[in-house]
Amino acid sequence: MSEEVYEKKLLDKFSDAVIDAFASLADKIRPGWKKRNKSRIDEWKLMAYAFNRSPPGIIGAVLIVSFIVLAIVGPYLAPFSYDLQLTFFDPDAKRAPPGTVIEIKGKLAEVLGVKPGNYTLILGADDQGRDLLSRLLYGARTSLVIAILVMAVGPWIGIILGLIAGYYGGKIDELIMRITDVFLAFPGLILAIAFSAVLPPRISVFLDNHPDVRDFFLTLFALKPQHAGPLASLLAVVVALWIVWWPGYARLVRGMTLSERENIYVEAARALGVPTRWILLRHILPNILGPILVYLTLDFGGVILTEAGLSFLGLGAVPPIADWGRIIYDGSNYFPKDWWTILYPGLAIFLTVLGFNLVGDTLRDVLDPKTRRSIEFKVKKKREG
Numbered sequence: 001m002s003e004e005v006y007e008k009k010l011l012d013k014f015s016d017a018v019i020d021a022f023a024s025l026a027d028k029i030r031p032g033w034k035k036r037n038k039s040r041i042d043e044w045k046l047m048a049y050a051f052n053r054s055p056p057g058i059i060g061a062v063l064i065v066s067f068i069v070l071a072i073v074g075p076y077l078a079p080f081s082y083d084l085q086l087t088f089f090d091p092d093a094k095r096a097p098p099g100t101v102i103e104i105k106g107k108l109a110e111v112l113g114v115k116p117g118n119y120t121l122i123l124g125a126d127d128q129g130r131d132l133l134s135r136l137l138y139g140a141r142t143s144l145v146i147a148i149l150v151m152a153v154g155p156w157i158g159i160i161l162g163l164i165a166g167y168y169g170g171k172i173d174e175l176i177m178r179i180t181d182v183f184l185a186f187p188g189l190i191l192a193i194a195f196s197a198v199l200p201p202r203i204s205v206f207l208d209n210h211p212d213v214r215d216f217f218l219t220l221f222a223l224k225p226q227h228a229g230p231l232a233s234l235l236a237v238v239v240a241l242w243i244v245w246w247p248g249y250a251r252l253v254r255g256m257t258l259s260e261r262e263n264i265y266v267e268a269a270r271a272l273g274v275p276t277r278w279i280l281l282r283h284i285l286p287n288i289l290g291p292i293l294v295y296l297t298l299d300f301g302g303v304i305l306t307e308a309g310l311s312f313l314g315l316g317a318v319p320p321i322a323d324w325g326r327i328i329y330d331g332s333n334y335f336p337k338d339w340w341t342i343l344y345p346g347l348a349i350f351l352t353v354l355g356f357n358l359v360g361d362t363l364r365d366v367l368d369p370k371t372r373r374s375i376e377f378k379v380k381k382k383r384e385g
Contacts (some may be wrong), residue, residue, distance in 0.1 A: 005367070010116075011052040011058070011121060012048070012052055013047035015045070015049070015051075015052060016045055016048070017043050017141060018020070018190055019041060019045055019048065020041075023041050024038070027091065032262075033242075037220025038093055042331065047366050047367070048253060050365070050366045051363075051366045054362045054365070054366070056074065056358045056361065056362055057286040057358060057359055057361075057362030057363075057366075059355075059358055060355045060356065060357070060358025060359035060362065061355070061356070061359055062355075063262065063351050063352065063354060063358070064352075064355040064356060064359060065354025066355075067140060067144070067351075067352045067355065069142035069145060070117045070137060070140045070141040071143070071145075072141075072144075073142055074136075074137030074140050074141055075137060075138055075222040077136045077137060078113075078131075078133070078134035078136045078138060079131055079132070079133065079134055080114065080119075080130070080131045081113070081224075082129060082130070082133070082134060082135050082138040082222075082321070082322040083130065083224070083318065083320035084112060084114070084134075085128050085129045085130055086102050086104075086121075086125060086129045086130065086131065087128070087270070088108055088112065089102060089103065089104045089105075089108070089231050090102050090103065091111070092343070093125050093129040094123040094125065094127065094128070094129040095124070095125060095126065095127055095129075095334060095338045096121050096129070097124050097338075097340065097341050098121065098122060098124040098254045099120060099121070099122070099124075099203070100120070100121045101118055101120050101121075102118070102119050102120075102121060102123065103115050103118050103119075104117060104118075104119060105117075105119075111186070112174055112211045112317050119131075120216060121133070123136065123340060123344050124341070125278050125340075126327065126331060126341055127329055127330055127333070127334060127338075127341070128319075128320075129190070130320075132320075132327070132340065132345075133342065133345060135322040135327055136324070136344060136345060136348055138222060138322035139154055139322040139323050139324045139327060139345065139348070139359075140324075140325075140348070141222050141324060142221060142234070142309070142321065142323045142324075143304045143307060143323070143324060143352070145220050146237060146238055146241075146303070146304075146307050147235065147300055147303045147304050148305075149238045150238055150241040150245060150303045150328055151181055151296060151299065151300055151303060153242050154241055154242045154243075154244075154245030155245060155246065155249045155292075155295075155296060155299065156246075156249075157242070157246040157249075157250075158246030158247060158248065158250035158251075158252075158253065158328065159250075159253050159285075159292065161176050161180070161246070161248050161250045161254075162176075162249060162250040162251065162252065162253025162254040162255075162257060163253055163254075163257050163280045163284065163285065164176065164252065164280075165177060165254045165257070166253065166254040166256070166257025166258045166260075166261065166283070167253070167257055167261050167276070167279075167280060169258075170284075174248065174253070176254075177251075177254065177286075180250045180251060181246045181293055183244065183246075183247040184248075185246045186252075188210075188245075189245040189306065189309065191239055191240070192237070192240045192243075192244050192306065192310060193240075193242070193310065193315060194235075194237050194240075194315065195236070195239065195240035195243055195314040196240045197311055197315060198317060199235075199236035199240060200232040200233045200236045201232075203232040203234035203235050203236055203239070207228065207231065207232060207235075214228055214231065217231055217234075217235065218231060221234065221321075222288065227320065227321060230317070230321050231317055231321075232315065233318050234316060234317055234321065236316075237307055237311075237315065237316040239309055240324075241303060243308065245299070245303070248295075248305035248334070249292070249295065251293065251297055252291065252292070252295060253288065256288040256291065257284055257288065260284045260288060261307075263282065266279060266282060266283060266284065269283055269361075274282075290366075290367035293363060293367065294360055294363050294364045294367065295360075297356055297359055297360035298356065298357060298361075299362035300356045301352065301353035301354075301355070301356030301357055301360075302353075304349065304352055304353060305310065305349065305353050306326070307323075307325065307327030308323070308324050308349050309325060310353075311323045311324070311325030311326040311329065312325040312326070312327065312329045313329075314329070322345075324345040324348055324349050325345075325349075327341070327345040328342050328345050328346055331345075348361075
């Protein structure tokens, strides 16, 4: 990208700085990397440039960044703990509407670890008198952690199986695809419900026998030690989604691998005696990564939505753990009178999933070379005109 062709905006300067910083870091780790990959770095900057010209993509990125930041720091910003029932201080706190002021005083405040004073319930309270804003902030952490755990394992099972099936073909391809068909024959949500219902007792035993693992996940979900029991239900959802989330990726990657394996660069690698695993991971996978990245981005929102649905059905998060789907379920008994118990968590889910969908759709265009070149041509023509 040249300065003569592009009129850089603030976002362009920021994205260029991020890419240059990454390239410099890679160059320090592997000397000469920046020089060898100059064309790739320029291509990344062009992708960023195209992304910066997409209003839906920018809106989606802002929503995603906001969600991630709130999920990370939310538990520290929350006015109260996710399980604190404010009815201890004021009986009227139960299903209190937004804007209600609660006065906290006395020795009970010290026992519960709350500073005395007047607090405004900005988003109201739920049916147990718990601050809805605090529970939404903790719920963001729950959704983010589950989504990361699922997407870090589930899709890669399908990607690896798809690479193997597409590359080897024959009986191996037939076996993997028939297993994939078996999983695809059942609705994913139904399978997830079944596994989420039967796995918690087994996971609970595992956590009891491995206290270090249990403490790690308690910290990850920002939960108190006394809530280690309900933790098993959360992890059951993660394992259940691992099991049902890979078949789509297996089919997608298998189809693209069937096409890529016939290319000259793969034949050359075989002739040079390059190990199969390196051909799959260093040659074929990078060349099909674009569609996979789009699929991953769209699926990230899908995982959050599915997890919220499972919690709404009574699986996954159980009281007092804060989860957006569970908050909606608890508030559904009092709707429409107590509308805030459903509106705000529903809005949180909607905006988060919308953000990932907008970014996924934009990435689909950005990763298409024709789209990028058309943007470059339009900008160049505008500058010349």
